[in-house]
Amino acid sequence: MALYPNLILDALKNVRYPGTGKDIVSAGMVEDDLRIDGNKVTFSLVFEKPNDPFIKSVVKAAETAILTYVGEEVEIKGNISVKAKQLARPEPAKLLPQVKNIIAISSGKGGVGKSTVSANLAVALAKMGYKVGLLDADIFGPSVPKMFDVEEVRPFLENIDGRDLIIPAEKYGVKLLSIGFFVDKDNAVLWRGGMASNALKQLIADAHWGELDYFLLDLPPGTSDIHLTLVQTLAITGAIVVSTPQEVALADARKGIDMFVGEKVNVPVLGLVENMAWFTPAELPQNKYYIFGKEGAKRLSEEMKVPLLGQIPIVQSICEGGDKGAPVALDENSMTGQAFIHLAESVVEQVHLRNEKQAPTKRVEVK
Incomplete structure (x- = not known):
C-alpha cells in the first residue's frame, strides 16, 4: 500500500481536540514535519502548553485514526512527537516590559575602558540596592565573562x-548575558553585520531578564549597524559615552555623541565619563599624574553641553580586578570604588531628570 501525506491528514481530521471540539488538522495542531518512510509515519503534534491534560488521549486517538482509516500495517505507534507551542517574540515596543531604564554605554573608539566602566557601574548600582542587568553587546570582543569570572557559565533555556x-x-x-557564553573564548567571532545583529536581538528578546531598575548595554566601540539595531529594538532611556582625556579619543567621543543625538538614532546622552583621568600610585594616594592629558572630557562636556558624570582614575587595582573577575566597585571604600559609586549616583540623578522631562504633564481644568 502506497502512503502519502494527504492520506494521513485525512485520517487525522477524524480526531478532535477535547478542549475546542475542532479536528486537530483544522486547529493547526499537526506540525508540517510529517515524514513517510515505507510504512513508517512520523510527525509532531503541537499543544498550547507543555502540561496540556489532553496530550495522551489525543496522541492515542491520532494513532487509532491512522490505523483505522489508513491501514493496520502503518507503523505509527511511538512515532508521534509532542511539542509545546512556541509563542512569537513580542514586538519591539513591548520588549522588556518589566525593565524601567535601559542605558547604552558607548565609546567612540576601543581601548578607553568602556567595558570596565560598564561592569563597575552595574556592580555599583547593584550595591545601591537596584535590580540590574548587564548585556555584553560587544559581539566581536566580549569581555564581561572575564570581568565577572563567569567564563565557564553556559546559560540554559x-x-x-x-x-x-x-x-x-x-x-x-x-544579571549577565554575553555572546562570550556561547562561543569558544579562544576563537575570533567571524560574523557579518546581519548575523551579529540577529544574535544581539536574541540575547535581548529571547532572554528572561525579569524585573530590572537598570538594564545596561555594553556596546561595541565606534558607530555601527549594531547601534542602529539596538535603537530599533529597544526604547533606550539614554546613552553614556566613555572617553579618555587625550585628544584622539575625544575626537571619536564627539562622533559618538553626535551619533546618538542625530536624527537616525535620536537617543538622549545622559553624560560623559572620563576614564583614565589621572594616574595615582598606591604608595602616593594623594598624587595625580595626568599621563593622558588633563580634563579633556570635562572640556568636551562643556563644549557639547552634556553632563560630566564622573572621572575615573587609573590605579593598578582596576586592571587586577578585571583580570580576576572581581570589579573594583565591590570595594566601596577604595578610591576607585568611591569613584564608581559617585558615577552610579550621577547616572541615577540624570535618569531621574530625564524621566521627569518625559512624564506627561497633568492638565488643570479651570472652573
Whole structure:
C-alpha cells in the first residue's frame, strides 16, 4: 500500500481536540514535519502548553485514526512527537516590559575602558540596592565573562509562559548575558553585520531578564549597524559615552555623541565619563599624574553641553580586578570604588531628570 501525506491528514481530521471540539488538522495542531518512510509515519503534534491534560488521549486517538482509516500495517505507534507551542517574540515596543531604564554605554573608539566602566557601574548600582542587568553587546570582543569570572557559565533555556527563554547568569547581584557564553573564548567571532545583529536581538528578546531598575548595554566601540539595531529594538532611556582625556579619543567621543543625538538614532546622552583621568600610585594616594592629558572630557562636556558624570582614575587595582573577575566597585571604600559609586549616583540623578522631562504633564481644568 502506497502512503502519502494527504492520506494521513485525512485520517487525522477524524480526531478532535477535547478542549475546542475542532479536528486537530483544522486547529493547526499537526506540525508540517510529517515524514513517510515505507510504512513508517512520523510527525509532531503541537499543544498550547507543555502540561496540556489532553496530550495522551489525543496522541492515542491520532494513532487509532491512522490505523483505522489508513491501514493496520502503518507503523505509527511511538512515532508521534509532542511539542509545546512556541509563542512569537513580542514586538519591539513591548520588549522588556518589566525593565524601567535601559542605558547604552558607548565609546567612540576601543581601548578607553568602556567595558570596565560598564561592569563597575552595574556592580555599583547593584550595591545601591537596584535590580540590574548587564548585556555584553560587544559581539566581536566580549569581555564581561572575564570581568565577572563567569567564563565557564553556559546559560540554559527555560519554558516561561509558552516561550523557551535564555536564563541569564547572575553574579554580584547583576544579571549577565554575553555572546562570550556561547562561543569558544579562544576563537575570533567571524560574523557579518546581519548575523551579529540577529544574535544581539536574541540575547535581548529571547532572554528572561525579569524585573530590572537598570538594564545596561555594553556596546561595541565606534558607530555601527549594531547601534542602529539596538535603537530599533529597544526604547533606550539614554546613552553614556566613555572617553579618555587625550585628544584622539575625544575626537571619536564627539562622533559618538553626535551619533546618538542625530536624527537616525535620536537617543538622549545622559553624560560623559572620563576614564583614565589621572594616574595615582598606591604608595602616593594623594598624587595625580595626568599621563593622558588633563580634563579633556570635562572640556568636551562643556563644549557639547552634556553632563560630566564622573572621572575615573587609573590605579593598578582596576586592571587586577578585571583580570580576576572581581570589579573594583565591590570595594566601596577604595578610591576607585568611591569613584564608581559617585558615577552610579550621577547616572541615577540624570535618569531621574530625564524621566521627569518625559512624564506627561497633568492638565488643570479651570472652573
